[in-house]
Amino acid sequence: xxxxxxxxxxxxxxxxxxxxxxxxxxxxxxxxxxxxxxxxxxxxxxxxxxxxxxxxxxxxxxxxxxxxxxxxxxxxxxxxxxxxxxxxxxxxxxxxxxxxxxxxxxxxxxxxxxxxxxxxxxxxxxxxxxxxxxxxxxxxxxxxx
Numbered sequence: 001x002x003x004x005x006x007x008x009x010x011x012x013x014x015x016x017x018x019x020x021x022x023x024x025x026x027x028x029x030x031x032x033x034x035x036x037x038x039x040x041x042x043x044x045x046x047x048x049x050x051x052x053x054x055x056x057x058x059x060x061x062x063x064x065x066x067x068x069x070x071x072x073x074x075x076x077x078x079x080x081x082x083x084x085x086x087x088x089x090x091x092x093x094x095x096x097x098x099x100x101x102x103x104x105x106x107x108x109x110x111x112x113x114x115x116x117x118x119x120x121x122x123x124x125x126x127x128x129x130x131x132x133x134x135x136x137x138x139x140x141x142x143x144x145x
Contacts, residue, residue: 040093040100040134042086045078053110067111075101092137103129 052070056062078101082088088097106112106122 040097041104042078042081042097044081044085045074045101046104049074049105049110050108053108057109064114067113071105071111096134096137100129100134 049070053067056067056070075098078098079094082094082097088094103122103125106115106118107126112118112122
């Protein structure tokens, strides 16, 4: 006996299951984009940013400007670490990694908490950056020997 009431659609699946599948696909899609973005950022910079912001979050009395000082310091360290710590010589890769760090930082708790809709804007920028800009720049970049 097969139930074909309002709980199933023409494919025979429940709309709830279909919506769950769509939601799961979107989460995987966004997760993979965020993962691609993180590949551009040095893991040492990410680790330091998360560790320092975790310590600041444990003490809510810290001033807001301290989060920005940490963000700017790590932003300056990002290309320096790539160049001198990991021997990356391609200028486009140094620039793209620095941009990726800014976009990623917008989506996690930290300095951008005081900016309205920063996480939403950052999420949109992740899709634009990892789906269009980064592949286009890396594909058209001059090859170095």
